[in-house]
Amino acid sequence: MSYPFLLLLFITVLLALSCSLSEAAAGGSFDDTFSKSCPENNFKTSEDGQTWYLSLDKDAGCGFMTKERYRYGWFSMKLKLVGGDSAGVVTAYYMCSENAAGPERDELDIEFLGNRTGQPYLIQTNVYKNGTGNREMRHSLWFDPTEDFHTYSILWNTHQIVFFVDAVPIRVFKNANYTNNFFPNEKPMYLFSSIWNADDWATRGGLEKTDWKKAPFVSTYKESNVDGCQWEDPYPACVATTTDNWWDQYNAWHLSEDQKKDYGWVQRNLVIYDYCKDTERFAKLPEECWLSPWS
Numbered sequence: 001m002s003y004p005f006l007l008l009l010f011i012t013v014l015l016a017l018s019c020s021l022s023e024a025a026a027g028g029s030f031d032d033t034f035s036k037s038c039p040e041n042n043f044k045t046s047e048d049g050q051t052w053y054l055s056l057d058k059d060a061g062c063g064f065m066t067k068e069r070y071r072y073g074w075f076s077m078k079l080k081l082v083g084g085d086s087a088g089v090v091t092a093y094y095m096c097s098e099n100a101a102g103p104e105r106d107e108l109d110i111e112f113l114g115n116r117t118g119q120p121y122l123i124q125t126n127v128y129k130n131g132t133g134n135r136e137m138r139h140s141l142w143f144d145p146t147e148d149f150h151t152y153s154i155l156w157n158t159h160q161i162v163f164f165v166d167a168v169p170i171r172v173f174k175n176a177n178y179t180n181n182f183f184p185n186e187k188p189m190y191l192f193s194s195i196w197n198a199d200d201w202a203t204r205g206g207l208e209k210t211d212w213k214k215a216p217f218v219s220t221y222k223e224s225n226v227d228g229c230q231w232e233d234p235y236p237a238c239v240a241t242t243t244d245n246w247w248d249q250y251n252a253w254h255l256s257e258d259q260k261k262d263y264g265w266v267q268r269n270l271v272i273y274d275y276c277k278d279t280e281r282f283a284k285l286p287e288e289c290w291l292s293p294w295s
């Protein structure tokens with residue numbers, strides 16, 4: 001091989017290397033953390049790849065999920081929801097132990113239920129253990145979630161699951177900590193997001209149908225933050241052993257005093273539906289309803 005050729009080869013390799021390095025640096029958390037399953041038409045990103053746009057049309061929706069599973073952690077993302085007439089459209093941000101709706105799945109749900117123009121969105125949360133859910137709560141929000149990005153987060157540890165909107169805890173689900181209690185803590189979960197048509201139930205109980213003339217419906221995502229115990233070989237204990245996992249340390253086992261104030265305000269003002277108050281539906285309320293979120 002001649003010297004100039006080798007030099008050329010060296011420069012080419014160098015160039016290729018620096019390209020891939022800068023790409024990785026600019027690529028951001030989304031591509032590293034998630035894989036998506038969407039028809040090409042239903043998925044777009046900003047030029048820098050940092051913002052993801054998922055859309056729903058008559059033919060398809062769109063979704064993405066983490067490549068890894070986690071057992072406990074802090075899962076957070078900024079979302080801006082479909083604006084205008086979004087009745088029937090649901091944007092979901094959830095964790096699930098399986099990639100499909102299996103009969104033994106554990107699941108933590110945040111679902112944004114669209115509405116007709118000018119009518120308020122509702123946020124529905126739910127908790128599943130081993131395939132059983134029926135733990136719905138619905139809240140209204142104190143802002144228009146279609147106008148700007150807001151942060152939606154799930155804290156999950158051995159003591160509690162807390163759903164946050166911005167810094168405000170809107171729902172606390174405690175672990176009663178006895179054998180076979182209703183608290184999903186055994187199965188590691190993936191984090192998912194998706195947009196889909198649910199006009200059979202989502203808006204005013206299914207009365208309001210999706211108006212496909214308004215399609216495509218687009219939800220926007222950025223600044224994903226997955227700070228959890230990654231479930232991979234060798235399997236970690238996922239308990240409070242190091243200072244890294246702040247989400248399973250003493251301070252994350254209960255609400256702080258400030259969080260309790262915010263939570264109280266949400267309880268008084270924004271709860272639209274609480275399964276723990278639904279005595280028509282449950283002859284005997286599920287046992288976790290008696291646990292105090294304040295402890």
Ligand SMILES: *[C@@H]1O[C@H](CO)[C@@H](O)[C@H](O)[C@H]1NC(C)=O
Nearest residue numbers: 103104105129130131132180
């Ligand atoms: C989980 O659900 C499956 C299927 O419904 C059932 O066979 C199994 O006993 C359940 N496991 C526990 C621990 O309840």
Ligand SMILES: *[C@@H]1O[C@H](CO)[C@@H](O)[C@H](O)[C@H]1NC(C)=O
Nearest residue numbers: 157158159160175176177178
């Ligand atoms: C559950 O109970 C056991 C035994 O009393 C205790 O060691 C553990 O810390 C408790 N866990 C939670 C989440 O309260």
Ligand SMILES: *[C@@H]1O[C@H](CO)[C@@H](O)[C@H](O)[C@H]1NC(C)=O
Nearest residue numbers: 113115119120122202203204
């Ligand atoms: C949609 O708007 C109607 C009318 O304001 C309201 O009753 C309903 O709770 C809203 N949200 C959903 C998801 O139905």
